[in-house]
Amino acid sequence: MEDVHVSRLSNGLTVLIQEAHAAPVAAFWVWYRVGSRNERPGLTGISHWVEHMLFKGTPAHPPGMLTRLVDRLGGRWNAFTWKDYTAYFELLPAAHIDVAVRLEADRMQNTIFDDQVVGSERTVIISEREGAENFPSYSLYEEVEALAFKVHPYRQPVIGWKTDLRLITRDDLYGHYRAYYHPANAIIVAVGDFDAAHMADAVAGAFDPVPAGKSSSGVRAEEPPQEGERRTVLRRPGGATAYFLQAFHTPAAAHPDVPALMVLSGLLAGFRLLPFDGGTGGRSSRLYRALVDGGLATDIDVGFRPSIDPALLHISATVRTGIDVAAVEKAVDQELMRLHHEPVEPVELDRVKRQAKAQVVYLRDGVFRRALALGVSAVVDRPEALSSLAQAVDRITVDDVTQVARTYLVERNRTVGWYVPDPAGSSRESLS
């Protein structure tokens, strides 16, 4: 992206700042390089739980004060945890963005981990997990992830296994916080209607005093190559229709094949610059045509989220009631075989590139998503990655697409999951 000021404080904090003056607002994000990727068995879900704890207060901002501070200014704030990162954000009227800077500097080092609050949050998080368990599609996702990875911690759910959530202690949480919440393990992204130099001063003033902290050990686990298809069928009551999910191992964000894989995903289901977005295209894509227009599924999705370590490209579908999930799998296979054997039409490739170019422009519309895009690129790759990715996508050729399809979207590299509703369960409904 143009005009992004990248700097590094002496304590190792990376800072990305960009002015944007279309609206009188500003976004401030802190990205920590910690997520379920950094978790050991028995402690799964701990990164997400620490994220919850960062809303519980500090000595300078007692419980309840943090949220009041942001609310009073009309701001929006929240956080989320993923496999590679934990991200915190504030979106505020630009005149008040300094509040976010001070708040984030404070909770980076001074969050209170009170025993009683930890206990209360345990059941909140178990409730969050149980809410997700109500959806068969979530359970299928967990099954497929755990099967696709044998070794790498990407196999673990971000929210954690319920048994671990029952056992994690206050000291486990505090130790995790201390290990990963320090400047050298964080990236600041600020985008908004401010003067970049003023923002740089504010960030330096608030974060310079924070001690650098010890660098945490990296993730050593490396997933061995998959040598044959893996398959799981989840059967349980609670679902009205079947779900299909297929995952292929793909390389890490910094790998040169990633732009071609993004284009490939765009051909299959519409291009998506940001993995969180619904994308702009889609209804003319190959899988939409074959599955949704074909009357086999009610929706389809291709999820490809470039990650620090080699991860997965997911193809998913909600099967239309009355349709056999096997028919959906067969139709997906046929589309993948087409990609192996027939060169993509240039007009189709151009359509995906136009979607990519438009999405780059759309990033200028608003500060929140622009900061998000910068942050996620910086944390899984490097600060300049977003801008070079957009250029790389534009250079992808028909042959590049065929090559990555033949390399990654192959049977031996895939894990296939079906959710099939248990018919015995679907009729046990009692109403009073």
Added chain:
Amino acid sequence: MSTIATADLVRVVLPNGLPVLLKPLPGTGATSLFAFAKAGGMLDGDRPGLARFVGSMLMHGTRARSAQQLAEDLDAIGASLSAASGLEITTVVGRALSADLPVLVAAAAEVLLTPTFPPDETEKIRGQLVTAVRVNALDTRAAAERLFRRMTYPVGHPHSRPPDGDETVLTSLTPGDLLAFHGRHFTPEEAAVIVAGEIDGSATMELIQQAFGGWRSTGAWALPRFTPPAPLDGPRRASLHLPGKTQADLVLGGPGVARTDDRYYAVMMANLVLGQLGMMGRIGESVRERQGMAYYAYSDLRAALLDGPWWVRAGVNPANVDRAVTAIVHEIRTLQHDGPEDDELTDARRFLVGSLAVRLETTQGIAQALADVELYGLGLDYLERYPSIIEGVSRDAIMAAINQFPIDGYVLAVAAPEPSPAADSAPRSHPAA
């Protein structure tokens, strides 16, 4: 003040009665379009799901283009366009690069004015809608809401119905039914088109005039009136048990107010204190923060053209349903008895005024806000007047609004996992605690 200036905001009513609002925003490179027609489930009559079917079909074939051609044309420029019908209105929402605005406007006009409801596309969409109905029937959140609606609103009231329609209706509707609904209810006087973004105002107005000027009026109509729910003389509770679930979801509340009601701002602010502000207001503070029972526990006011529900929603472990209900009822009664703290009211006012700038962060946010201005007749200077409106809501009005929550006659709907075999599995009906 952090609001958008009305100086360059343009509103023109075309000769056919269609209001058009334009807001230029230089520097974004993008444009957002938001169009609506006041045609939704409230006009379904005895065929719930009819409007939803119509809305789902708008993108699937017009007089000028097939569904596939339309999809290709939009995807070829990286634009997005979607259509959907809710309870009250049908929306057509899109985005395109500024240079591609003519394509977006033409496509939006086509889908709103000249959908053809081709039989093959109708069958595809029917399958999708029926699947969604069945999925929602086994979704605890959706099921609790459906049960709440049925218990709260009289038969025939739009809010009494499942938002996703009725399966038997969806399976019986014909393309002719859809076409007839569209022909009868989509009329320019009861619609609007809003464009915000990097645009040339006069060129854009000309574009819209060309695309929408041929929309023939079928006559303005008044909002239908529906029998309001009768107040209850005591709480009513019902449970629904679904197989294969872990968590229970509950909805507790009653009817609220319409967006155009004089009491709207007071009720909206009362709701903020009750279940929105901070970590989901007083409800969240008690149920989630202090007692650790739920990941989500909040209150929500569905005020629009009709007086939708004012409800508290929470997801809890099935063993905690009664405890959560007791806590929710206690918080509401306490707030009704003691009123909000001065600090809470100050926070609510500051939040509402400050958050206006945040809501208007994107061209899409601005287009949406202007659509509300038009839909509810708020006036072009509404966004500038907003801070003074909020400051003008008195403490007494907010107190009165809080006491409007029907705590002595609320409805509680719970969708929970099936009880374990050891527990009593007989259907239950009993008054709430």
